[in-house]
Amino acid sequence: MMHLLTPFNLGSLSLKNRVVLAPLTRARTGADRVPTPLMATYYRQRANAGLIISEATVVSEIGIGWRNSPGLYSDAQMEGWKPITEAVHEEGSAIFAQLWHCGRASHSDFHPQAGLPVAPSAIAINGEGVYTPQGKKPYEVPRVLTQAEITATVADYRQAALRAKVAGFDGVEIHAANGYLIDQFLQAKTNHRQDEYGGSLENRFRFLREIIEAILTIFPSQQIGVRLSPNGIFNDMGSPDYREAFTYYAQQLDSYKLAYLHVMDGLAFGFHELGTPMTLAEFRGVFSGPLMGNCGYTQATAEAAIAEGLADLIAFGRPYISNPDLVQRFTHGWPLAENADPSVWNGSGEDFALGYTDFPPYQA
Template sequence: MTASPKLLESFDLQGLSLRNRVVMAPLTRARAGKDRIPNELMAEYYAQRASAGLIVAEATTISEQANGWNESPGIYTDAMVEGWKLTTSAVHEKGGKIFLQLWHMGRASHSSFHGGKLPVAPSPVKIDNGDEIYTPLSKQPYEVPRALETAEIPGLIEDYRQAAIGAKAAGFDGIELHAANGYLLDQFLQSKTNHRTDAYGGSVENRSRLLLEVVEAVSTVWDSQRVGVRIAPNGSFNDMGSPDFREQFTHVASQLNRCNLAYLHVVDGLAFGFHGLGEAMTLDEFRAVYDGVLMGNCGYDQGSAEQAIASGQADLIAIGRSFISNPDLVERYANNWPLNEDSDMSTWYGGAGPRGYTDFPRYAA
């Protein structure tokens, strides 16, 4: 008998049949090249991992303005849509299911990605944690972003809607909105980065407005039951963390509860950094205000994932790091096989082709 009977049982995700509750978390691997067009190497990588109950493909930019990571993929041109078809076809041929994560980097970008134009954000608040950004030119310090004008917001929402159309045309099974880890939608949610005085800033209700309007817009393309949302209430990545984080994220989860989503994806673990501005929010807190499918993420292993699902804290668990070096992770869980060792981190985020990407061995029984 498997050591993970709950984790490896099938699951009905709002009418989408998943063969287990293991989700491959979105992992930015930066193998799309300078043109940001998904390719055959990426298709091979995802197909290798298609035994996951659900794959959430890597963060994918919705527009040129959304870019800010070297060689990450996009979904805003016909060529990008065609490129992603290689991946969705390869995953579906293996019986897998795959969502696309829609991404706008906001202030976590740099002017060198935008022909010298400053990155945009809710407010002109710079990332200020001592880190630098890898740009097309070299490593550079972060800049003070340009605050989006209120009149620009409808166009931004339309970019998300068009990206949702592209994801559907590319053959994905659904989409996930990236509202975590200090990227644009998270920047609007949090008081640390949102100092606006218009309808999109100030109160927790106003700071939630953009995300909710984006959910509404993409739900005109996809049934809402094929739309997931990812949030990171505890995270410090990209210099995030707000004193009123508990009030903000409790409110946004309660509002998303009305949207009949595929799932709410909560980065509840602290392995990616914790802002330390109070007790960390737990999945139990989200269970209290969110009735739908709940996905936990960050730092889970087989044992803790099984425990979270068996206890009812989560319905699904997203695993990231272990999927990098274990394309057959689910099979290893099912058979209690040992995992491959973690790979060289220098190959994780692009520039290495197949090395550290598609060259990990499956278990030889």
Template structure:
């Protein structure tokens, strides 16, 4: 865990990755909170920080107070975050996000209802701009013009990430958000070139990568996937077939890394349940992927070391442990006790539960 590793062009001092963590603390204009500089710099002991999911456009937003990376003000605030991380010797990539149907029109009133591959509402409820729960709305099925616009938005967001000085970007194609909705057949009922066959359902992910490679070389681009993930009302009739095909497609890009979430950690932000019977993603898909592989999902230190020793990952991402232990790498190295996290302070608020966890 404490040996260096190269993920594409990004050189890491260790194999601990800070997972992308939505914290819902952005200020007006979806600008990163001024406290974010401190928060990310405190955690620069990680080999790599993956930023919280960052929307590429107003319509890409799915929760109140999440930051964007589509305006000059947002980009300027992210530049300060990146400079703070680099000043501490850290590396950081921006996670580019479009939530698709997992949204509410109150979060983007000018753009109207959410957009998705097909007009299928998710089951359940989500937070609107008033921070109250609302039933999911039926999304608008995206037209080919909408998809063309989306590709331009990904390219522009990547350009802003580059302007802000990020070491690369991660394309968020996991957890039931827009790109995952195109991948999985429960949410993609299209009959055009973006639906039906696995090849067609993979098309948009490939086109997004192509758009982002106009800005960053492929060895500074990662992709996040969540096979078997049921979060946000997701499912596929043949997940092994689908995600093996996705891996084969990604093998053609010489990416910095692929980042997969273990389905045993079922919460994706909800609770701490661990599904002991879930398939082990790294065991199924690691062998098929020819590049560098990050595994995430409910790891402790011993499990992380074991997956690295077994060659099932090149780096391990930690989420909740990084919330409460800004110096997680140092604690692991020393075998020091860990701070317990306070779930009540994960989302919203200010410095409590954000920048006030003690270091050694």
């Protein structure tokens, strides 16, 4: 019988279990966004997961929207990732790089030379503000991407995928969720374009399609995953046609025979309440490849989703912060450690190890 701790074949990769380390932005690089040796320690500690998805990794300077998050837009960043992928592989796990562009969820403070953040349409986030290198500031109205800039951004994703391959990643996950740039194109709330990238579902999907097809020149389809968040409100998202739209997108993604579809089906980040939440069962009906659930799962709910055939893999985020040995705890029925103070999750202090690599394994 399939369960959370049984192996799973993900394309040509043989995963030792179905537990996935979800992408968690932990903000431990310097201003150059080059991954550090401390990050290699962090990922090695959590390589009990069958698959690791790296923290969101920006594909270009103008894609930056988070302090001290890593990149894959320079050779120095690529070299910084190599010890991390090596550490994960030494522990018998696989690792995908999550490719990220924040779009309007950014601020000109992150890229003063490039100016305003970019988006499909000039619609600012309605929210409390963004933490920039100069402190918390209101969201800006983004600049609308031209078609030529869209083409250039697609090329940025391809180049980042190439660097990921050279750095030793087993594949890439395209972050098309949580109100970042690709999600901004997918959703009617944020995409008011009247050209070939807006309006119809086919047009709104075009940007993601072009990114996938560009990355297919670097990685085969079974080494490419895509992440969607049909239910979420993070970064001021939620569109009235969400169910029709995300059903269509999943159908289109199915034709590529991807490594997996990563669905933020849980509601721990909030729900837009524009109908009923979309479920893994709905996606299972239109996507024939591996499905990954995420957001608020416990061991029990993860086991149930896999036993019922709704998911093949389950990603765990916050439990992995303070439980680097999460799989061992699941295996032996050991209790989970309490999560650390969220104020230390994102490396805001001088000691980057605090709340990052200093969690001990369970002592029986």
